[in-house]
Amino acid sequence: MSVVSSTPLAAAAELKLLARSIPRRVFDRASGTLGFRIGVSLFLILALAAIFYPEISGIDPTKMDIRARLLPPVFLGPNWSWAHPLGTDQIGRDMLVRSLVGLRYSFLIGVASVAVTLAIGCALGTVAGYYGGRTDTVIMRITDAQLSIPMIILAISVLGVSRPTIPAIILVLGLSNWPVYARIMRSVVMTERRSEYVRAAQVGGSTDLRIILMLLVPLLLPPILFTSVLDVARMMIFESILGFLGLGVQPPTPTFGNIIADGRKYLLNAWWIATMPGVFLGLTLTSINLVGASLERARNSIHGGEA
Template identity: 80%
Template sequence: MSAIDPILAAVPLAVDRRASRSLGRRILDRAGRSTEFRIGLALFLILALAAAIYPELSGIDPTKMDVKARLLPPLFLSDKWSWAHPLGTDQIGRDMLVRSLVGLRYSFLIGVASVAVTLLIGCALGTIAGYFGGRTDTIVMRITDAQLSIPMIILAIAVLGVSRPTIPAIILVLGLSNWPVYARVMRSVVMAERGREYVRAAQVSGAGHGRIILTLLVPLLVPPVLFTSVLDVARMMIFESTLGFLGLGVQPPTPTFGNIIADGRKYLLNAWWIATMPGVFLGLTLVSINLMGAALERARNSIHGGI
């Protein structure tokens, strides 16, 4: 038995290891009872399954041109009722449904990965600054202030404008654009927690700083922040689409929401579905994520209010 184990057994329920591990389950359970969360989850699962399965089942290459099938209207606007292209085709005959679903894959992948980078950097630096304080806190906060002074679009142009934009580069740019927010939140919370009796008792028992942070503070503080970050996935998807629209996102022929909409804006008068269909898929995805994120955030706030 390590020196810190008796301390962990003696701390209040809110910071007990088992309570910390179950905090995420409690938030999920409470959020899962809300109609809002269920609707968002059902919508998200439908979109995710469609994006994962349909492009392969259809056998349609989202980048393959078919000039004979160019600018075909969606099924509900056509008199021929052919299911070959349910949502129509673009200006060079590429299927809009497959391209929109593949674009959803890339958008969601980049959104989740960029939020993961944000969480990793922000939570790590915020925890270090809040726990150690002093000069460490000053240095981290000055770096945070410097980062906050750089607009995301300027950072994107600086990084992506000088080289060919790649998925890892886009993820890095988006991840670096928002970590100061999480750093400030984690810093303030850790500064409040480091003076609690259970942390002092662990220090007196001889536990190292790393063990205290990883065993006591991180399991308690990260789950609520993790659930709150669900809303940031939607925001990062919007940023990724914006970069694609400006030509700074994933480059064609790889389909993403941004570059599909950018291509379709030239045909709004006679082929409005080229720009509209990816916008509809993006909007539905954002609605589903926001519904789940809002329900999770309310559940987190109610649980923390009751501790």
């Protein structure tokens, strides 16, 4: 990837046009695929249901109703109720509302933790790749040390000795995965720093910070953002694992993990308590993976065509 120009200003202008065109081309190519359309449609249905249904229904996801405990979903009968289409749990809480509210929290934590990961990983990777030398060595040794610790072990260790609030969970998950992005960003920046548009900007008197923020980041960040869509699904899985282990968002706030953990005792006579949130989690992950995989294939095909 190279931008050839006679002046720093012209090089920057060409680079900005390139940075804007690549994401648009990737999105246009991905949006024409069946997988992308199915993924977006499924995700929109789930998102709209999670946003509006709990409010429209007026059902409190934490309210107990012993008289309605262990009601089965409407498709099972008998003793079902249209007031609780997916049944109720062991203390009469509505499973549909609880699953949709759990989807809200799971997606929020997934997106926020990936944002933390991107911010830290891309910043450190860019600095390491641009400056090289001792700076690169120090950052990469820290990255290697972080990679040697499995993500879930680190999260359990930290949250096990602290109060697992939503901000704490987001921060722990975000800090657990940044080395992957740091390595990707470093390798690309090391290549791009030798490009003619970077040299032109340096000759023109641009500072290192300006070159990084105005030239490199706008060009290199969009492809990584497309890849990070798949990481949202991974973070949702890790959040659910932590919730299942009792280290996620604490009850009575419903999340996929703690709902499934509550329902595991009733698998024989009320299997829907653990199954329904698992179904919603599976559908959400499927939609995100379809979109992310379509974007990744489109990006690879465009870069393959330019190579």
